[in-house]
Amino acid sequence: MTPRVGVITFPGSLDDKDAARAVRLAGGESVSLWHADADLHSVDAVVLPGGFSYGDYLRCGAIAKFAPVMGKLVDAANGGLPVLGICNGFQVLTESHLLPGALTRNDHLHFICRDQKLRIENNSSMWTSNYEIGQEILIPLKNGEGGYVADEKTLDELEGEGRVIARYLEINPNGSRREIAGITNARGNVVGIMPHPEHAVEKLTGPTTDGLRFFTSLLTSLVNNGKVSA
Amino acid sequence: MAIVVVDVALKPEILDPQGRAIVGALGRVGLSGVVDVRQGKQFVLNIDGDVDKAKLDQIHEIAATLLSNPVIEDFTVQVRP
Numbered sequence: 001m002t003p004r005v006g007v008i009t010f011p012g013s014l015d016d017k018d019a020a021r022a023v024r025l026a027g028g029e030s031v032s033l034w035h036a037d038a039d040l041h042s043v044d045a046v047v048l049p050g051g052f053s054y055g056d057y058l059r060c061g062a063i064a065k066f067a068p069v070m071g072k073l074v075d076a077a078n079g080g081l082p083v084l085g086i087c088n089g090f091q092v093l094t095e096s097h098l099l100p101g102a103l104t105r106n107d108h109l110h111f112i113c114r115d116q117k118l119r120i121e122n123n124s125s126m127w128t129s130n131y132e133i134g135q136e137i138l139i140p141l142k143n144g145e146g147g148y149v150a151d152e153k154t155l156d157e158l159e160g161e162g163r164v165i166a167r168y169l170e171i172n173p174n175g176s177r178r179e180i181a182g183i184t185n186a187r188g189n190v191v192g193i194m195p196h197p198e199h200a201v202e203k204l205t206g207p208t209t210d211g212l213r214f215f216t217s218l219l220t221s222l223v224n225n226g227k228v229s230a
Numbered sequence: 231m232a233i234v235v236v237d238v239a240l241k242p243e244i245l246d247p248q249g250r251a252i253v254g255a256l257g258r259v260g261l262s263g264v265v266d267v268r269q270g271k272q273f274v275l276n277i278d279g280d281v282d283k284a285k286l287d288q289i290h291e292i293a294a295t296l297l298s299n300p301v302i303e304d305f306t307v308q309v310r311p
Contacts, residue, residue, distance in 0.1 A: 094301070095299065105248060107245060
């Protein structure tokens with residue numbers, strides 16, 4: 001059975017189609033979920049895409065966390081459902097307290113859009129298992145509020161438990177503490193990343209295909225966990 | 231009719247790049263001596279009827295969950311006389 005991966009569209013989401021395409025290129029079936037949906041349509045995993053949910057009013061991701069579908073998602077994520085939040089999706093995950101810390105205004109105040117080099121530092125999460133630790137990847141980054149912050153104790157915990165999944169290389173594009181580009185929860189099923197793996201899944205449209213492994217990792221993890229058959 | 235004001239500000243240890251940009255602008259318009267600016271948000275809630283303790287507790291709860299992000303922000307709630 002092909003794994004069914006939901007992609008939630010909020011009013012103002014931009015990268016939902018790209019995320020769904022990345023799921024399909026990796027071999028999964030993409031399922032469109034709407035912010036007002038009352039349930040998750042029995043999907044095997046969920047991607048929260050990039051964009052500007054609810055116009056980014058109040059704070060990025062702050063209003064999205066109260067969307068009807070999010071109550072179900074938080075419960076399911078706490079129960080082990082794999083969830084990947086990309087860019088705005090990462091902001092939604094921190095606002096929903098599924099991941100620690102917060103994303104704040106870039107320290108230089110400019111919106112940034114560039115191909116960004118990263119180093120993968122964790123390959124035990126459900127979304128990074130097909131990478132090698134230390135592997136360098138190049139994927140697009142585009143954000144205005146991508147500076148990762150958390151208190152020192154939380155940062156120490158994240159590093160001590162190996163929960164930083166990727167770090168910025170060469171430059172720190174937004175003032176993120178300790179060059180953190182992405183993190184996972186302790187269980188490894190919820191991952192947030194500020195750069196965009198879904199924009200680097202095909203030679204024609206991305207700088208590389210380095211992002212595809214986030215999505216193939218998920219499919220591998222689902223098969224290994226017995227959630228779906230190979 | 232009652233008015234409740236919720237002020238939200240970044241915690242002191244969180245960098246405020248907008249505040250820093252404002253410090254630069256203040257120098258350019260001739261106000262010297264400003265060493266730091268912190269930019270915050272103010273929510274003015276116009277409320278029909280009285281604000282009793284239950285209502286105020288509810289506003290505190292909402293200030294801590296929707297109006298502010300307690301990871302990076304502090305807030306105060308004041309009932310305007």
